Amino acid sequence: MTDMMEIMQGDITKLDVDAIVNAANRSLLGGGGVDGAIHRAAGPELLEECRKLGGCNTGEAKITKGYNLKAGHVIHTVGPVYSGKAEDSGLLSQCYFNSLQLASQNSLKSIAFPAISCGVYGYPIKEACKIAICTVRKYLEDGKSSVTRVIFILFSSKDYNIYEKYLEEISGRLRGC
Ligand code: AR6
Numbered sequence: 454m455t456d457m458m459e460i461m462q463g464d465i466t467k468l469d470v471d472a473i474v475n476a477a478n479r480s481l482l483g484g485g486g487v488d489g490a491i492h493r494a495a496g497p498e499l500l501e502e503c504r505k506l507g508g509c510n511t512g513e514a515k516i517t518k519g520y521n522l523k524a525g526h527v528i529h530t531v532g533p534v535y536s537g538k539a540e541d542s543g544l545l546s547q548c549y550f551n552s553l554q555l556a557s558q559n560s561l562k563s564i565a566f567p568a569i570s571c572g573v574y575g576y577p578i579k580e581a582c583k584i585a586i587c588t589v590r591k592y593l594e595d596g597k598s599s600v601t602r603v604i605f606i607l608f609s610s611k612d613y614n615i616y617e618k619y620l621e622e623i624s625g626r627l628r629g630c
Pocket residue numbers: 463464465466476477478483484485486487488489490532567568569570571572573574575576606607608609612
């Protein structure tokens with residue numbers, strides 16, 4: 454399954470994939486970080502469509518068109534604000550799972566994820582990286598999804614190196630993470 458996953462360093466708004474995932478907030482009305490960058494690059498029509506969605510709960514996901522982006526769609530998900538409590542990891546995992554489900558329901562093949570919750574929401578990158586990779590791996594193992602390519606795109610080289618190391622660690626293992 455690890456052969457369907459790749460990591461990149463850079464700006465998610467530049468990617469030519471079927472869907473990019475937005476680390477949004479529950480209003481879905483824009484914000485800073487990757488959310489702000491996606492709205493700026495997609496143009497005002499994205500906000501217009503988002504207004505009609507009625508927000509999104511933490512761990513859930515909603516899909517829109519990509520407008521001026523190269524990506525055909527944006528999947529908006531809301532990560533947990535890191536609290537250090539046990540429920541954080543389940544909620545973060547749900548963001549990845551529900552985004553993949555939505556991509557599959559829309560017959561999409563390629564999807565790119567930023568490091569959800571790892572900016573303003575304060576999730577430690579090493580923990581979040583494991584949750585991201587393991588959730589995606591488990592999902593792809595099922596073999597029933599239309600998704601065949603998952604990109605994790607990291608803004609900083611430090612974050613990229615953490616993902617690279619973890620992906621190497623698990624790629625030799627036959628099962629799980
Ligand atoms: N491409 C890829 N990754 C990026 C980009 C980009 N253009 N810009 C930032 N990142 P954050 P969160 C990385 O704060 O923690 C917003 O205001 C960034 O380095 O964007 O889920 C929303 O409206 C970090 O690793 O999202 C919410 O209110 C990662 O993306 C809140 O922030 C996520 O950082 C969500 O916080």
